[in-house]
Amino acid sequence: MTAEAANVDSIYQDRHSLWRQTREESLRNPALMTHAYQKSFTELDVKTDYRKQTDAFCMEEGTGLFIPEVAARSFIRLTRSSVVWGQAAYANGKQYNKVYNNVADFNLLYPDIIADSLGGDTHRERYLFSGGYAAERGKWHLGGELKFRAEQEFRTYDPRMRSVVSDLTLRAGVGRVVGKYTVGIWGERNIYRQTADVDFYGEANGMGELQMTGLGTSYVRFSGSNRDIFYQGKGGTLAADIVPKSENGWFGHLSWGMYQYERLSDEYNSMPLTTLYRQQRGLTVGWKQQAERKEKAFMIHAAYDKRASDEHIAGSASGQDYPILTSLTMYKQHVWDINATALYGQSQWRLLMRAGFLNHRESYAYVERKIEYARVYGDVTAQWLTSVRKDLKLNIFGRAGYEGNVSHKILMPYANMTLGIKNYIQHNYKYQKASYAHVQAGARADYKREKWMVGIYGQLATAWQFCSEGEHESNLYLAIGIVF
Amino acid sequence: MALTACHQDNEDYYTLATIGLDTGDTLSVERVQAMAHITNLNSRHVVSTSDFIGSEVNIQLLRGAYQVNIEGIIRYSDKQGKSYTRSFRAVSDYVELVGLESSRTKLKIIFLD
Numbered sequence: 001m002t003a004e005a006a007n008v009d010s011i012y013q014d015r016h017s018l019w020r021q022t023r024e025e026s027l028r029n030p031a032l033m034t035h036a037y038q039k040s041f042t043e044l045d046v047k048t049d050y051r052k053q054t055d056a057f058c059m060e061e062g063t064g065l066f067i068p069e070v071a072a073r074s075f076i077r078l079t080r081s082s083v084v085w086g087q088a089a090y091a092n093g094k095q096y097n098k099v100y101n102n103v104a105d106f107n108l109l110y111p112d113i114i115a116d117s118l119g120g121d122t123h124r125e126r127y128l129f130s131g132g133y134a135a136e137r138g139k140w141h142l143g144g145e146l147k148f149r150a151e152q153e154f155r156t157y158d159p160r161m162r163s164v165v166s167d168l169t170l171r172a173g174v175g176r177v178v179g180k181y182t183v184g185i186w187g188e189r190n191i192y193r194q195t196a197d198v199d200f201y202g203e204a205n206g207m208g209e210l211q212m213t214g215l216g217t218s219y220v221r222f223s224g225s226n227r228d229i230f231y232q233g234k235g236g237t238l239a240a241d242i243v244p245k246s247e248n249g250w251f252g253h254l255s256w257g258m259y260q261y262e263r264l265s266d267e268y269n270s271m272p273l274t275t276l277y278r279q280q281r282g283l284t285v286g287w288k289q290q291a292e293r294k295e296k297a298f299m300i301h302a303a304y305d306k307r308a309s310d311e312h313i314a315g316s317a318s319g320q321d322y323p324i325l326t327s328l329t330m331y332k333q334h335v336w337d338i339n340a341t342a343l344y345g346q347s348q349w350r351l352l353m354r355a356g357f358l359n360h361r362e363s364y365a366y367v368e369r370k371i372e373y374a375r376v377y378g379d380v381t382a383q384w385l386t387s388v389r390k391d392l393k394l395n396i397f398g399r400a401g402y403e404g405n406v407s408h409k410i411l412m413p414y415a416n417m418t419l420g421i422k423n424y425i426q427h428n429y430k431y432q433k434a435s436y437a438h439v440q441a442g443a444r445a446d447y448k449r450e451k452w453m454v455g456i457y458g459q460l461a462t463a464w465q466f467c468s469e470g471e472h473e474s475n476l477y478l479a480i481g482i483v484f
Numbered sequence: 485m486a487l488t489a490c491h492q493d494n495e496d497y498y499t500l501a502t503i504g505l506d507t508g509d510t511l512s513v514e515r516v517q518a519m520a521h522i523t524n525l526n527s528r529h530v531v532s533t534s535d536f537i538g539s540e541v542n543i544q545l546l547r548g549a550y551q552v553n554i555e556g557i558i559r560y561s562d563k564q565g566k567s568y569t570r571s572f573r574a575v576s577d578y579v580e581l582v583g584l585e586s587s588r589t590k591l592k593i594i595f596l597d
Binding site for chain 2: 217219220221258260277279308310311313314315316325326327328329332365366367416
């Protein structure tokens with residue numbers, strides 16, 4: 001009886017333990033999914049995420065959101081050597097007070113967005129589907145995965161923005177067992193589309209939209225009444241992993257991604273206005289050891305993210321056709337993030353400590369603009385996974401951390417900037433150069449009677465972030481669902 | 485795997501622009517005192533200069549499409565060698581100044597008197 005209870009516990013641990021973080025990166029390779037989980041499971045849930053900032057930390061992202069979601073997630077072992085997994089989710093909610101941003105997927109497309117100083121709340125609706133298959137044949141692992149996201153975001157009052165996104169990603173991977181290790185490589189290909197337009201119904205509200213080009217600059221010539229744009233994106237990632245077959249040994253991950261998003265104008269015969277080139281590189285090296293009751297892991301992670309936005313310089317129109325004279329990389333952003341993580345676990349407890357350094361540099365070539373800041377950060381996460389009774393399991397976690405600014409710099413041609421843009425840049429800079437303290441606490445309870453076919457679960461978590469500027473963010477997460 | 489080709493940043497931002505005044509074949513320009521306002525069509529950023537050498541002005545500009553507006557006083561002599569000092573204007577709504585190192589354009593002038 002005790003043996004069985006321990007076994008049930010180990011399945012719960014396998015799914016929810018912080019230890020999973022040592023495997024997460026390698027599981028982006030679909031070929032390595034065959035041993036992602038010890039046991040098949042399906043989870044259906046309803047959850048909601050509520051977030052509110054007393055003042056927007058980033059104007060374009062607004063002051064908060066309220067997004068309820070229903071989701072289903074499955075991992076099923078078909079045979080001893082093959083698995084399938086999948087996910088389907090539908091979310092429908094609101095985002096509050098977005099200013100200087102009238103597109104969806106701001107984080108993907110910044111700085112090449114369309115914007116105005118009015119902004120407001122938006123409605124968001126998202127559909128997400130993904131599925132994958134992986135199999136083992138002798139020493140070889142093979143796998144593939146497909147993800148599709150459709151999203152729309154709109155506002156029901158002026159300025160009436162509407163963005164429709166479709167985002168498809170295909171991923172394929174292969175792995176091979178070499179001695180005590182599995183070596184894997186994978187590649188992904190992404191196709192991205194977004195149409196974005198802004199309308200004004202009120203007769204007096206016919207203000208212009210800005211085709212933003214970074215750090216408060218805009219493509220003035222095609223701003224104004226030109227309010228229909230679309231994005232065409234494509235790109236991919238190549239990555240390699242080495243992981244130990246057991247939970248003991250060295251592991252490493254190396255990835256290189258390149259994506260581009262072209263912004264085209266509908267009104268001007270699909271003329272390309274800008275192209276954003278995004279390059280992402282990642283490297284992780286770690287070591288882990290899992291004994292019967294003790295766990296130890298250590299990893300170092302470095303990530304580099306570069307954005308370069310080309311402005312296409314349009315010539316003189318013949319009809320509605322503008323020739324492109326040349327392209328200039330006016331905007332650049334470099335972000336470095338380097339951190340070290342240590343994880344220690346003992347029976348039901350786990351403690352994760354992380355310390356890192358973040359460097360963010362943005363610049364616009366002419367007239368020169370610059371924003372730079374650097375932060376050091378550290379946080380501690382504690383987790384307690386336990387079986388209170390045979391039918392009730394608990395996952396209790398807490399996290400506390402601090403992000404402290406170490407340097408910051410701004411360079412702006414204030415004399416050439418309008419008051420609105422000046423306030424917008426200064427607002428964001430105020431929060432970029434600030435320091436943040438954050439705490440998080442949460443619990444998940446899983447209940448399943450012996451005779452029940454399915455178990456039920458509930459999760460409640462809250463997170464708070466306090467900014468040195470005196471403002472704060474509060475977050476509440478709630479989920480209930482069934483597991484089988 | 486057909487990945488996107490690696491992107492090279494286009495950092496050839498500037499061109500040395502020479503904007504000349506087209507005064508025809510019959511006049512020989514002795515001196516120009518004028519203000520040239522050069523507006524970038526994309527960003528609406530305006531640069532001004534009065535640095536004329538003969539009938540030309542040289543200026544470092546961001547490569548792009550421009551609007552040029554020159555207004556001032558010109559001293560020239562005609563075929564007979566007689567000297568005149570007159571007000572003039574030269575305007576163009578659209579000039580391409582995109583040369584990788586240098587670009588050149590000429591604007592027709594009109595006398596204001």
